[in-house]
Amino acid sequence: MRKITYAEAINETLREMMRKDERIFIMGEDIGRYGGIFQVTKGLLDEFGEERIIDTPISEAGFVGAGTGAALTGMRPVVELMFIDFTTLAMDQIVNQAAKIHYMFGGKAKIPLVLRTNIGAGRSAAAQHSQSLHAWFVHAPGLKVALPSSPYDVKGLLVTAIEDDNPVMFIEHKMLYYTEGEVPDELYSIPFGKGEVKREGKDLTVVALSSMVGKALGAAEDLARDGIDVEVVDPKTLVPLDEAIILDSVKKTGRLLVADEGHRRCGIGAEIAAIVSEKAFDYLDAPILRVASPDVPVPFSHPLEKAYIPDEEDIKRACHELFTK
Amino acid sequence: MQISKEKLAKMYEVMVKIRKFEEKVVDIFARGFMPGLAHLYVGEEAVAVGACSNLGRDDYISSTHRGHGHCIAKGGDVKRMMAEIFGKKTGYCKGKGGSMHIADLDIGILGATGIVGGGIPIAVGAALSAKLRKTHQVAVSFFGDGASNQGTFHESLNLASVKNLPVVFVCENNLYAISTSQSRAQAIKDIATRAASYNMPGTIADGNDVLDVYDKVAEAVERGRKGEGPSLVECKTYRWRGHHEGDPKRGARYRSMNEVSEWEKKCPIAAFKKHLLSEGVLKEADLKLIEEKMVKEIEEAVEFADEGPFPASEEILEDLFT
Numbered sequence: 001m002r003k004i005t006y007a008e009a010i011n012e013t014l015r016e017m018m019r020k021d022e023r024i025f026i027m028g029e030d031i032g033r034y035g036g037i038f039q040v041t042k043g044l045l046d047e048f049g050e051e052r053i054i055d056t057p058i059s060e061a062g063f064v065g066a067g068t069g070a071a072l073t074g075m076r077p078v079v080e081l082m083f084i085d086f087t088t089l090a091m092d093q094i095v096n097q098a099a100k101i102h103y104m105f106g107g108k109a110k111i112p113l114v115l116r117t118n119i120g121a122g123r124s125a126a127a128q129h130s131q132s133l134h135a136w137f138v139h140a141p142g143l144k145v146a147l148p149s150s151p152y153d154v155k156g157l158l159v160t161a162i163e164d165d166n167p168v169m170f171i172e173h174k175m176l177y178y179t180e181g182e183v184p185d186e187l188y189s190i191p192f193g194k195g196e197v198k199r200e201g202k203d204l205t206v207v208a209l210s211s212m213v214g215k216a217l218g219a220a221e222d223l224a225r226d227g228i229d230v231e232v233v234d235p236k237t238l239v240p241l242d243e244a245i246i247l248d249s250v251k252k253t254g255r256l257l258v259a260d261e262g263h264r265r266c267g268i269g270a271e272i273a274a275i276v277s278e279k280a281f282d283y284l285d286a287p288i289l290r291v292a293s294p295d296v297p298v299p300f301s302h303p304l305e306k307a308y309i310p311d312e313e314d315i316k317r318a319c320h321e322l323f324t325k
Numbered sequence: 326m327q328i329s330k331e332k333l334a335k336m337y338e339v340m341v342k343i344r345k346f347e348e349k350v351v352d353i354f355a356r357g358f359m360p361g362l363a364h365l366y367v368g369e370e371a372v373a374v375g376a377c378s379n380l381g382r383d384d385y386i387s388s389t390h391r392g393h394g395h396c397i398a399k400g401g402d403v404k405r406m407m408a409e410i411f412g413k414k415t416g417y418c419k420g421k422g423g424s425m426h427i428a429d430l431d432i433g434i435l436g437a438t439g440i441v442g443g444g445i446p447i448a449v450g451a452a453l454s455a456k457l458r459k460t461h462q463v464a465v466s467f468f469g470d471g472a473s474n475q476g477t478f479h480e481s482l483n484l485a486s487v488k489n490l491p492v493v494f495v496c497e498n499n500l501y502a503i504s505t506s507q508s509r510a511q512a513i514k515d516i517a518t519r520a521a522s523y524n525m526p527g528t529i530a531d532g533n534d535v536l537d538v539y540d541k542v543a544e545a546v547e548r549g550r551k552g553e554g555p556s557l558v559e560c561k562t563y564r565w566r567g568h569h570e571g572d573p574k575r576g577a578r579y580r581s582m583n584e585v586s587e588w589e590k591k592c593p594i595a596a597f598k599k600h601l602l603s604e605g606v607l608k609e610a611d612l613k614l615i616e617e618k619m620v621k622e623i624e625e626a627v628e629f630a631d632e633g634p635f636p637a638s639e640e641i642l643e644d645l646f647t
Binding site: 025051052054059062063064065070072074075077092093096097104105109142165166 | 454480484
């Protein structure tokens with residue numbers, strides 16, 4: 001199997017899906033002529049033209065709403081929000097309109113809208129271009145939320161997202177765009193709500209999201225040398241969430257760490273910890289721990305940003321703690 | 326523009342239907358049969374009817390919290406509307422939406438919305454969809470003077486104009502948001518002048534003259550269908566009742582009752598009736614029949630709403646995803 005980057009995997013998925021279904025079109029800032037701020041949509045304008053690859057003015061509420069209206073009336077738009085930080089400008093359209101229309105209208109009206117965006121610090125882009133706000137969207141019923149962690153996963157999850165008739169927040173990670181992995185040539189669909197055990201282990205469970213999956217796997221290699229056998233679970237989607245795979249793992253290992261780049265307070269770790277404590281309390285041999293970003297805006301200066309981003313060391317430290325607590 | 330006798334009669338009928346529906350809602354709301362909020366269209370009937378009479382079944386409209394008039398004008402079923410505002414399972418949205426979220430996708434009603442300005446970009450999206458599918462559908466976006474200050478208004482007009490989309494932006498300027506008058510909310514007097522900022526035609530219609538609204542919107546709809554892009558039509562109108570049922574003394578906190586009665590004298594239904602009689606289009610007896618028919622339809626709508634069941638509490642988790 002050939003190796004391609006996460007960005008290339010997204011690019012070829014969009015290309016092939018658009019060839020198959022003329023209802024799919026892409027809309028966003030600089031996605032056409034420029035090829036996307038991270039070059040994810042490079043070359044698509046040449047193939048599909050300006051009608052289907054739409055460079056928008058800077059007006060997130062306007063074009064996300066337009067995406068909703070187009071989805072309501074027979075099209076399948078893939079709208080890009082350049083950074084998750086910019087979803088704030090479109091929050092009414094995402095949360096009050098797209099997420100709620102199907103339910104508020106009593107089950108009619110489908111909104112097959114994909115909102116692609118990216119999270120993550122690490123490029124010194126500072127506080128307003130580095131956030132990981134995916135927890136906000138998990139908290140808005142009516143949205144599906146996917147966080148692909150690898151080139152293989154991003155392709156399969158994007159196919160599913162585009163084929164889903166519901167609004168999907170498709171949350172990429174900017175530090176993963178140039179990472180490589182094996183990706184099949186053909187299109188394939190990875191179902192939502194089905195996580196994957198990326199590394200089997202018997203001593204403790206790390207549930208990791210997005211870029212933290214790779215870090216958890218790296219930490220696991222080191223921890224193996226310390227005699228700690230780590231199981232890494234990647235839920236892949238937060239809505240729907242594969243609770244069973246998490247609970248099965250915790251029932252096996254008895255110890256849980258959740259690793260996510262969102263803020264600690266009210267982050268994904270808090271939600272997963274609550275679920276596990278409700279449903280697998282008797283299996284726990286230690287309190288549930290979280291590795292997350294601190295509750296501060298993302299700082300600019302390199303040493304500060306490094307201190308902000310949860311990394312392999314943080315994961316290893318927490319894993320050791322799980323045995324000493 | 327020449328309108329057939331049948332169509333004129335139909336326009337009158339729909340205006341009366343809206344008026345009777347809304348007056349019935351005043352009554353049932355006051356008697357506690359309707360939960361939540363009611364934002365009524367009494368006095369504005371000519372705007373919805375004048376605009377929607379230019380549209381086919383497969384054209385789109387996006388509506389507002391004051392949306393009963395738009396829905397009825399676009400062909401909405403008053404039984405299902407009434408049942409929805411009662412919160413019944415037989416309502417348009419199975420009771421899940423209420424007055425502010427009535428929608429009928431089969432006849433192009435993309436939904437009322439409770440967020441001021443929230444529906445404007447959605448109409449732009451419907452127009453984009455029509456353009457991509459190469460149909461000649463148009464999308465009419467209804468919104469008020471208050472919404473014309475919301476960011477989405479500006480983003481939507483800009484996007485529609487730069488992408489040349491078949492949208493008709495219909496601004497129902499009834500001079501007040503809730504209590505904030507238009508003159509306290511914006512430095513301009515005619516919202517239509519904002520069209521120039523987006524390089525599209527902006528016209529003003531007398532919101533109490535259904536034929537004037539019809540003509541102005543007709544021009545805009547034709548532009549859209551011919552691929553000439555969006556337009557803004559500002560309709561000068563007035564809501565006779567308060568912002569919502571429960572707004573003390575029909576808005577007396579922020580407007581004078583003199584002003585209200587001046588506008589009531591310009592009743593769009595009375596004016597149209599006079600016109601139809603003087604032009605010999607319809608006779609007094611015809612008009613009376615229409616009124617009686619509409620009263621009956623609304624009575625039947627209330628019966629339908631009354632008879633329908635409430636949704637079971639287990640239904641709360643249904644319809645989240647398709």
